[in-house]
Amino acid sequence: MSAPILILTEVALGPSERKAVEGLLSGEAAAIDVLVPAGRKRRLVVDFLDHLSMLEFSKAVEGLSEQPADPAAQRSAAEAALEASLAALAGLGGELTGSIIEGDPVHALAERAAAAGAEQAVVVTLPHAIEDTFHTDWANLAQRKLGIPVLHLYAGTGFIGDS
Numbered sequence: 635m636s637a638p639i640l641i642l643t644e645v646a647l648g649p650s651e652r653k654a655v656e657g658l659l660s661g662e663a664a665a666i667d668v669l670v671p672a673g674r675k676r677r678l679v680v681d682f683l684d685h686l687s688m689l690e691f692s693k694a695v696e697g698l699s700e701q702p703a704d705p706a707a708q709r710s711a712a713e714a715a716l717e718a719s720l721a722a723l724a725g726l727g728g729e730l731t732g733s734i735i736e737g738d739p740v741h742a743l744a745e746r747a748a749a750a751g752a753e754q755a756v757v758v759t760l761p762h763a764i765e766d767t768f769h770t771d772w773a774n775l776a777q778r779k780l781g782i783p784v785l786h787l788y789a790g791t792g793f794i795g796d797s
Contacts, residue, residue, distance in 0.1 A: 636663075639665070639752065639756065640754075643757070663727055665731070668719050670712045670713075670719065671735050671736075672735065716734060740772055743772075743776055747782065755785070757772045759788065773786030774786075
C-alpha cells in the first residue's frame, strides 16, 4: 500500500472530485483521509470582491449584510459535507477516513501530512478570485508549507487550479 492521500475540502465532494482522486490512485490501494474545516473565517472585503469578480452582484450585496453563522450550524454543515464526501469516495483506494478540523485548515493539513507520511494532497475549494490571483488560497499555502505535491481542484468543475 502506498502513502495516504490527504484531501482538504471546503465543500462536499462529488463525482468530478472522485474521478480526479481515482486518477491519482493509478490502481494502487492508498488510504484516503478527508479533512473538512468546521467553518471558515469570514473575510468581508475579500468575499465581496470575489463575488464581484465572478459577476455575482446579488451575492456580493447579500454578503455585506450577512450575519456570521453560529458555530453549531457551521459544525453541522461540515459534518454533512464530510458524510457526503466519504460517500462520494467510497470504494476507492484502501482505508477511507475523514474528520472535522478546527482552526487553520492548512496548519491542520500540514500536521496530518507529517503524522501520516503523506506524499501528496488534494485541496478542493470553490473559486476564490482574489485568493487564487494572489496565491493566498489554501492550495498555494499548503504547497509552500507541506513541501509535497498539492493538487488544487475547483469544486464540481473538474478544473485543476494553479498551485
